[in-house]
Amino acid sequence: xxxxxxxxxxxxxxxxxxxxxxxxxxxxxxxxxxxxxxxxxxxxxxxxxxxxxxxxxxxxxxxxxxxxxxxxxxxxxxxxxxxxxxxxxxxxxxxxxxxxxxxxxxxxxxxxxxxxxxxxxxxxxxxxxxxxxxxxxxxxxxxxxxxxxxxxxxxxxxxxxxxx
Amino acid sequence: xxxxxxxxxxxxxxxxxxxxxxxxxxxxxxxxxxxxxxxxxxxxxxxxxxxxxxxxxxxxxxxxxxxxxxxxxxxxxxxxxxxxxxxxxxxxxxxxxxxxxxxxxxxxxxxxxxxxxxxxxxxxxxxxxxxxxxxxxxxxxxxxxxxxxxxxxxxxxxxxxxxxxxxxxxxxxxxxxxxxxxxxxxxxxxxxxxxxxxxxxxxxxxxxxxxxxxxxxxxxxxxxxxxxxxxxxxxxxxxxxxxxxxxxxxxxxxxxxxxxxxxxxxxxxxxxxxxxxxxxxxxxxxxxxxxxxxxxxxxxxxxxxxxxxxxxxxxxxxxxxxxxxxxxxxxxxxxxxxxxxxxxxxxxxxxxxxxxxxxxxxxxxxxxxxxxxxxxxxxxxxxxxxxxxxxxxxxxxxxxxxxxxxxxxxxxxxxxxxxxxxxxxxxxxxxxxxxxxxxxxxxxxxxxxxxxxxxxxxxxxxxxxxxxxxxxxxxxxxxxxxxxxxxxxxxxxxxxxxxxxxxxxxxxxxxxxxxxxxxxxxxxxxxxxxxxxxxxxxxxxxxxxxxxxxxxxxxxxxxxxxxxxxxxxxxxxxxxxxxxxxxxxxxxxxxxxxxxxxxxxxxxxxxxxxxxxxxxxxxxxxxxxxxxxxxxxxxxxxxxxxxxxxxxxxxxxxxxxxxxxxxxxxxxxxxxxxxxxxxxxxxxxxxx
Numbered sequence: 001x002x003x004x005x006x007x008x009x010x011x012x013x014x015x016x017x018x019x020x021x022x023x024x025x026x027x028x029x030x031x032x033x034x035x036x037x038x039x040x041x042x043x044x045x046x047x048x049x050x051x052x053x054x055x056x057x058x059x060x061x062x063x064x065x066x067x068x069x070x071x072x073x074x075x076x077x078x079x080x081x082x083x084x085x086x087x088x089x090x091x092x093x094x095x096x097x098x099x100x101x102x103x104x105x106x107x108x109x110x111x112x113x114x115x116x117x118x119x120x121x122x123x124x125x126x127x128x129x130x131x132x133x134x135x136x137x138x139x140x141x142x143x144x145x146x147x148x149x150x151x152x153x154x155x156x157x158x159x160x161x162x163x164x
Numbered sequence: 165x166x167x168x169x170x171x172x173x174x175x176x177x178x179x180x181x182x183x184x185x186x187x188x189x190x191x192x193x194x195x196x197x198x199x200x201x202x203x204x205x206x207x208x209x210x211x212x213x214x215x216x217x218x219x220x221x222x223x224x225x226x227x228x229x230x231x232x233x234x235x236x237x238x239x240x241x242x243x244x245x246x247x248x249x250x251x252x253x254x255x256x257x258x259x260x261x262x263x264x265x266x267x268x269x270x271x272x273x274x275x276x277x278x279x280x281x282x283x284x285x286x287x288x289x290x291x292x293x294x295x296x297x298x299x300x301x302x303x304x305x306x307x308x309x310x311x312x313x314x315x316x317x318x319x320x321x322x323x324x325x326x327x328x329x330x331x332x333x334x335x336x337x338x339x340x341x342x343x344x345x346x347x348x349x350x351x352x353x354x355x356x357x358x359x360x361x362x363x364x365x366x367x368x369x370x371x372x373x374x375x376x377x378x379x380x381x382x383x384x385x386x387x388x389x390x391x392x393x394x395x396x397x398x399x400x401x402x403x404x405x406x407x408x409x410x411x412x413x414x415x416x417x418x419x420x421x422x423x424x425x426x427x428x429x430x431x432x433x434x435x436x437x438x439x440x441x442x443x444x445x446x447x448x449x450x451x452x453x454x455x456x457x458x459x460x461x462x463x464x465x466x467x468x469x470x471x472x473x474x475x476x477x478x479x480x481x482x483x484x485x486x487x488x489x490x491x492x493x494x495x496x497x498x499x500x501x502x503x504x505x506x507x508x509x510x511x512x513x514x515x516x517x518x519x520x521x522x523x524x525x526x527x528x529x530x531x532x533x534x535x536x537x538x539x540x541x542x543x544x545x546x547x548x549x550x551x552x553x554x555x556x557x558x559x560x561x562x563x564x565x566x567x568x569x570x571x572x573x574x575x576x577x578x579x580x581x582x583x584x585x586x587x588x589x590x591x592x593x594x595x596x597x598x599x600x601x602x603x604x605x606x607x608x609x610x611x612x613x614x615x616x617x618x619x620x621x622x623x624x625x626x627x628x629x630x631x632x633x634x635x636x637x638x639x640x641x642x643x644x645x646x647x648x649x650x651x652x653x654x655x656x657x658x659x660x661x662x663x664x665x666x667x668x669x670x671x672x673x674x675x676x677x678x679x680x681x682x683x684x685x686x687x688x689x690x691x692x693x694x695x696x697x698x699x700x701x702x703x704x705x706x707x708x709x710x711x712x713x714x715x716x717x718x719x720x721x722x723x724x725x726x727x728x729x730x731x732x733x734x735x736x737x738x739x740x741x742x743x744x745x746x747x748x749x750x751x752x753x754x755x756x757x758x759x760x761x762x763x764x765x766x767x768x769x770x771x772x773x774x775x776x777x778x779x780x781x782x783x784x785x786x787x788x789x790x791x792x793x794x795x796x797x798x799x800x801x802x803x804x805x806x807x808x809x810x811x812x813x814x815x816x817x818x819x820x821x822x823x824x825x826x827x828x829x830x831x832x833x834x835x836x837x838x839x840x841x842x843x844x845x846x847x848x849x850x851x852x
Contacts, residue, residue, distance in 0.1 A: 086463035086466025115470065116470070123474070123477045
């Protein structure tokens with residue numbers, strides 16, 4: 001944990017710059033943690049995606065208002081990843097989503113929701129199992145999948161949303 | 165074989181056959197020709213208890229008025245000790261009932277029963293309607309018009325009242341519903357339940373459940389299924405060291421679930437040792453990582469918490485993560501984490517808040533000690549551990565901690581496993597001692613001091629023995645498991661005058677009603693109940709069905725099976741040897757017993773005489789009824805669960821003897837028990 005935390009710090013600054021109003025509570029740090037693991041940073045660096053990662057929208061949803069503003073009212077389509085700290089498959093899916101969405105530039109955003117932190121939102125969207133991933137366009141759910149998926153499947157899912 | 169000679173009517177006999185169609189040996193019954201055995205009915209052996217319940221049977225058959233609960237009960241009660249519904253029913257239907265005028269019969273059937281079906285015993289549409297009610301677990305009462313003398317007149321009177329000539333003719337809450345088609349239509353639309361529970365009050369809710377544990381959740385979901393508007397309040401007060409958890413109560417978060425998983429971790433460790441004997445090259449001393457285990461278990465619990473949350477949402481039950489206090493008998497005040505207050509009103513309340521571990525009143529107990537509320541999520545390996553108490557919780561924790569490789573000591577004031585069979589309890593103690601768990605007998609702690617900080621730190625425990633001696637030792641962790649107290653002191657029960665027993669628990673009657681008529685209680689908070697999750701679940705569901713589904717069945721607290729997951733597991737059902745002797749006298753009790761050596765133990769060179777099986781039987785009327793089942797060995801929960809139905813059905817020793825064993829298993833030992841304790845013969849297994 002400590003090791004990861006130190007690593008995280010270096011990204012924290014960058015992310016903070018990119019997203020106004022993003023506060024780092026311990027809880028969110030933990031859920032962010034998986035998104036910034038070794039594997040991902042290696043992937044991103046190797047593929048030279050780091051810059052685009054910074055620019056593209058990947059964020060932790062803070063509360064329902066935040067969700068409304070950055071997901072429902074977003075002009076860019078958003079992939080919403082409902083995850084939980086106790087969920088093993090979520091920890092594998094998270095980085096996969098980030099890699100794929102990171103590669104799409106600013107065509108699609110990734111919103112992450114810790115279901116235990118924002119319970120009502122998860123219940124509202126009928127999340128009965130995690131990971132649950134929704135594709136939202138113009139405030140409407142247009143597609144979804146539940147459970148860990150292969151990269152190819154996720155790519156198709158994302159491409160479908162952005163019309164590629 | 166039992167002969168009932170008082171039944172003369174062939175229709176009655178066919179009715180009797182229908183009642184018994186679903187019991188064992190039913191083919192024997194129906195193979196008799198009804199004509200040939202009039203006026204007597206021959207009942208197969210399995211129905212031998214039938215005449216014991218003749219008040220009900222005679223009543224029911226003579227009058228041919230029966231309710232669904234009669235049907236159920238006739239099937240069950242031939243085997244169980246209590247006829248539950250009869251009381252309610254009898255009061256509304258005296259035996260002279262059918263001598264009244266047809267109009268009065270119709271009126272009273274409708275007005276005195278929430279759900280009433282005028283029916284005919286041969287009518288397939290009547291079967292269909294009854295099947296719908298049964299599938300919805302809604303209780304009903306029925307009058308079989310073809311089986312009574314004035315049936316035709318009653319049907320006429322019914323036609324005059326309802327304008328419906330045919331049967332089934334269904335009334336709910338005094339309102340005419342219609343026949344089979346109408347009931348099916350309402351059922352498919354989900355409106356049957358609305359008819360059953362019309363809103364009769366102006367409170368916010370029909371049913372508020374305080375406590376989101378096994379009992380509370382089960383009851384809330386069942387009530388919601390039956391159309392009630394339900395809310396659940398659940399709030400976990402952190403332990404002295406700050407442990408807290410999610411929705412689901414003790415069992416899911418700090419009881420059965422993590423306990424069984426840690427027990428499994430210990431079993432795996434044991435199996436790893438055994439595996440070397442079976443040819444696997446496992447390391448001589450496999451290492452165990454406490455944190456990995458805790459993380460895995462807590463992750464599973466997290467998913468269960470979420471599952472409960474989703475289930476409440478799916479059933480449209482309002483969930484409040486807030487602490488509830490009674491203001492008056494229809495009002496509670498809730499306070500959430502942020503201190504936000506809310507006032508809610510409800511017609512009925514269920515108190516299902518369960519219990520929390522007790523701390524001894526000694527210096528340092530709360531500051532430095534932990535309980536079962538903390539151990540399953542302890543963020544560090546506990547190290548050398550002292551368990552205070554000899555409850556099943558203490559011995560189970562001792563079992564898995566020892567199995568995981570920790571130095572474990574159990575401090576016992578008097579006896580092990582109070583309330584359980586003495587011989588079995590002492591045997592568990594002996595085996596655990598042989599395994600390496602240390603026992604400090606007749607000793608109680610007097611103080612706990614911290615001599616070193618850390619995770620874990622070091623604690624000095626001073627204790628005194630009964631003989632007046634002093635014992636001082638150092639441990640890394642001290643776990644108190646000396647008992648549990650109901651968690652009701654802050655519920656404001658004094659505001660509404662709920663009566664408490666000496667034990668501090670809530671006094672309830674057989675219908676789980678407290679001294680306040682709209683406040684019910686189930687689970688660990690009720691006086692004289694059983695502190696078991698499945699008991700709370702069953703009681704909670706049945707209560708909801710009685711409240712909202714016209715149910716009549718009461719919770720049956722007899723012959724509830726249970727298992728203690730100590731290093732060697734102990735499963736039991738029915739009476740302990742002592743309780744049986746006390747209840748029926750030594751002369752009437754026999755104990756069949758045997759040691760056994762599980763096949764899995766042989767190659768692994770595990771001890772030959774650790775495992776033990778015994779049946780406590782009651783000699784009565786030339787039969788030996790099994791009234792106590794005790795099993796010490798692997799997979800005790802699985803074995804006991806299966807056999808407990810035999811006790812529920814009043815099985816005899818010869819039933820056990822006639823049962824064919826599955827070979828090679830541990831459970832098969834119960835099919836071959838021949839040695840009684842009275843005979844004094846040796847039951848030790850003979851090794852090679």
